Amino acid sequence: MSTNTPTAQILVVDDEVEHAEVMAEGLRRIGHVCTLVHDLPTAREELSHGQFDLIVTDLSMDGEKDGLEVLAEARRTQNNAETIMVTAHGDVPTAKAAIKGGAFDFIEKPIDLDVLRTLCSNAINTVFLREENTDLRQRIDEHYGFEGIIGQSPAIRAMIQTMRQIAPSNIPVLITGESGTGKELVAQAIHNNSKRTKKQFVPLNCAGLSESILEDELFGHVRGAFTGADREREGRFEYANNGTLFLDEVGDMPLNMQAKLLRVLESGEVVRLGANKVSHVDVRLISATNRDLQMRVKDGEFREDLYFRIKGVELHIPALRERREDIPLLVKHYTQQFAQQLEKPVPEISEDLNILLIQFSWPGNVRQLINVVQNMVIIAGEGRLDPQHLPEEIRAASGELPPTSSASETTITEAGGLRLDQIEKQAIRNALRISAGNREAAAKMLGIGERTLYRKLKEYGLK
Structure with a gap:
């Protein structure tokens, strides 16, 4: 068996016993585990109680379209399996219709075992690749939420x-x-x-x-x-x-x-x-x-x-402004994504930057946030991401930069009478309000450690 094709559980359905044995033996020789059945009722029984990666079924058995019934049952009971139809030359149009109905492919009689093996390997690789992708999505979901929906x-x-x-x-x-x-x-x-x-x-x-x-x-x-x-x-x-x-x-x-x-x-x-x-x-x-x-x-x-x-x-x-606690997670995720795309180290994200991002109203929602993060990762080079890397309109809206000033003319700690510590204090108040006073949850929203939050609570006299 090809080293690139994993061992699979295959159900072979054919009312011609000898023909079924030939196909099964050809697939067993390259390492697959084959179960043989010779009629539609037994195939339904196996599909209802077993788990298969691939079903190879004759199109015409006792009934002219029994193979289509096997296909329908496989689609109902086998969430990630593929089906290959075996057909006589005259049934090719029906087999093509079966592909539209969910079959992976079809093969004509008389069977060429090399062609059958190749076709089965392609189907099996598709099944296992899909399973790998599902496992990967599940691991991502455990960390971020669901299918890359982060929050x-x-x-x-x-x-x-x-x-x-x-x-x-x-x-x-x-x-x-x-x-x-x-x-x-x-x-x-x-x-x-x-x-x-x-x-x-x-x-x-x-x-x-x-x-x-x-x-x-x-x-x-x-x-x-x-x-x-x-x-x-x-x-x-x-x-x-x-x-x-x-x-x-x-x-x-x-x-x-x-x-x-x-x-x-x-x-x-x-x-x-x-x-x-x-x-x-x-x-x-x-x-x-x-x-x-x-x-x-x-x-x-x-x-x-x-x-x-x-x-x-x-x-x-x-809207993003209605779930501000998700902003640090989103920023971290897209920072990693864009750094990998640029083949550069993943930059650190400063606490001050997270606070400003949480405070911003984000009229363009997540789409706008993604664009901002991408620009910051590009501009920052290999340094950490700080408020100075934000677009001017966001810094101005946060009060860190007057609208008519440039980044080089204004210090980070003051802007129009609003100091960074005041912004930080308000962000902490908001996080505590949203989390109903839960420090652990508030720290996660702000993208800082719980001990850092505790220190800042003492520093600002917040309870």
């Missing part, structure tokens, strides 16, 4: 808990929040933890798109549907079949398009522009908006029936 604040913890609960289902999700809060990241995280994770996550930003462009993007067109349509084009719904479609800024969608979207969501049927043929799609919809959709419904700018259709569960992402 330990009560609001973020509650949101993550809801995400974990709804991800495995097919319920539509409406994500609300200000621009820059990370709505697409949340949508991607839900998809990654759903049963559709092997299929496409297809995003589309509806903002600024005319009705005609949006209709073409969503539903596609056939050749000759309009001037310039020189070939067929698959729309986002068809491309996302069996996966997830993410419509960002759905509140900006024109009213006529809202009606067409509602019709597809209710029927599961898509018709390309210029066509009569109906295509059936199975798509989970996740929508996002920074607008108040209830107000837009009252104003007649958004359909009430569509609003209730897309709002199966509503997830609200708090």
Whole structure:
């Protein structure tokens, strides 16, 4: 067996006993563990009670499409397995359809064992790589939160808990929040933890798109549907079949398009522009908006029936200013990320800088914070990150730098009568208020040690 392919548990399903034995022996010789069954009921029994990395199944057994039933059962019971279809030449179109339904690939009879081994190795490597990525994400989640969504604040913890609960289902999700809060990241995280994770996550930003462009993007067109349509084009719904479609800024969608979207969501049927043929799609919809959709419904700018259709569960992402205790975690994470990208040592982050970052209102939310951290890491070279590395507008807003002054003309300790110790004292008060007096939690919010916080409490006379 190739040293790059790990040992796998394989279920071989074929009603021709000798043929099944040949395939299994060929796979056993390269180190895999094979279980053989010869009919659909026994295959279902094994899939219900066993755990497999790969299923190799004949397409036609006692029933003409028994292999498709095996595929469906595998998708239902084996969260991370792949399926390879074995088919006679005449069943190739059905096998190709099975790939669209979730099969990894197919192989034609008579079987070439070398081809079978190579195909199985590719499928197995895909399975184990996905498991490694899942393990890595879980380790990241243990430290940061969920799928790289960083935060330990009560609001973020509650949101993550809801995400974990709804991800495995097919319920539509409406994500609300200000621009820059990370709505697409949340949508991607839900998809990654759903049963559709092997299929496409297809995003589309509806903002600024005319009705005609949006209709073409969503539903596609056939050749000759309009001037310039020189070939067929698959729309986002068809491309996302069996996966997830993410419509960002759905509140900006024109009213006529809202009606067409509602019709597809209710029927599961898509018709390309210029066509009569109906295509059936199975798509989970996740929508996002920074607008108040209830107000837009009252104003007649958004359909009430569509609003209730897309709002199966509503997830609200708090603005960064509403979860200031998460800012040190975010800063640390992105400092490490950008330092690694630049192949330079990870710089230390000063306490004074963390305090100023916590105090800032962040109108651009996490997106703005990421840009600021990236700029600081670049500007600081290999030194530690200090307030002097902040953009001028943030230093001015914090009171450390008058808007008309340059960094070289103003000292760090005074700005317009506001001293750094006053800023620091206020930050500590805020952290203690948010944490209900819990020193350990307040220290984490501020990005300092508990002993440092205790010293500063004594220094400033705070209780």
